Amino acid sequence: MPDMTELEVFDKFAQIIAKSLRIDAAQVTPDTHLTDLGAESLDLIEITMETETQFHIFLPDKSILETAVEVFGPDVLEKDGYLTEAGKRLMLCRMPEADAPAFQGQVAVKDLQHYFLKVSTWVRLIQGLAQYTPDACAACGGPMVASMGFRMKCAKCGQEITLRSGEELNREWVREYYDREYRPQAEAPVSAVAVQ
Numbered sequence: 384m385p386d387m388t389e390l391e392v393f394d395k396f397a398q399i400i401a402k403s404l405r406i407d408a409a410q411v412t413p414d415t416h417l418t419d420l421g422a423e424s425l426d427l428i429e430i431t432m433e434t435e436t437q438f439h440i441f442l443p444d445k446s447i448l449e450t451a452v453e454v455f456g457p458d459v460l461e462k463d464g465y466l467t468e469a470g471k472r473l474m475l476c477r478m479p480e481a482d483a484p485a486f487q488g489q490v491a492v493k494d495l496q497h498y499f500l501k502v503s504t505w506v507r508l509i510q511g512l513a514q515y516t517p518d519a520c521a522a523c524g525g526p527m528v529a530s531m532g533f534r535m536k537c538a539k540c541g542q543e544i545t546l547r548s549g550e551e552l553n554r555e556w557v558r559e560y561y562d563r564e565y566r567p568q569a570e571a572p573v574s575a576v577a578v579q
């Protein structure tokens with residue numbers, strides 16, 4: 384559903400949360416955190432699965448930071464439990480302007496677990512992934528319906544597609560960021576010396 388607005392995603396996601404936690408959907412606001420609404424590990428698994436089913440998306444298992452740490456290697460983005468300056472730059476590049484205060488000063492990595500459980504963070508993640516789930520079949524224009532696993536099938540001609548996984552998309556974004564933003568900066572002092 385590539386055309387869903389942020390509000391549409393939020394409304395639908397709020398219903399999923401409310402049903403799973405047996406609370407009123409009105410209690411769910413963009414600034415609330417799933418854990419503050421009473422979600423525990425099993426609830427988070429249920430919410431994840433229900434979100435994937437209803438939005439036809441494949442959510443990542445890891446946060447963008449965890450994936451980035453795998454790509455960058457140890458002690459570059461986080462060191463001794465805190466984000467480094469490079470880590471903050473990456474998060475600021477990825478997250479909306481409004482969330483910038485969350486990445487200022489000393490930022491403990493464990494506090495970011497809370498940030499990643501914010502409803503608006505999920506809504507953005509869902510909306511971003513939904514871009515990759517087509518409404519219509521590329522071959523015949525027929526309606527796409529959910530198929531087995533993370534696949535969609537055209538109801539008219541039967542053509543199947545596999546959904547892009549959130550983790551794969553996150554990894555692509557991180558690699559691109561690494562090549563475009565991080566590596567040129569990290570190599571800058573070395574090339575300056577080489578020129579002299």
Ligand SMILES: [Zn+2]
Pocket residue numbers: 520521522523524525537538539540541542
């Ligand atoms: Zn088709």
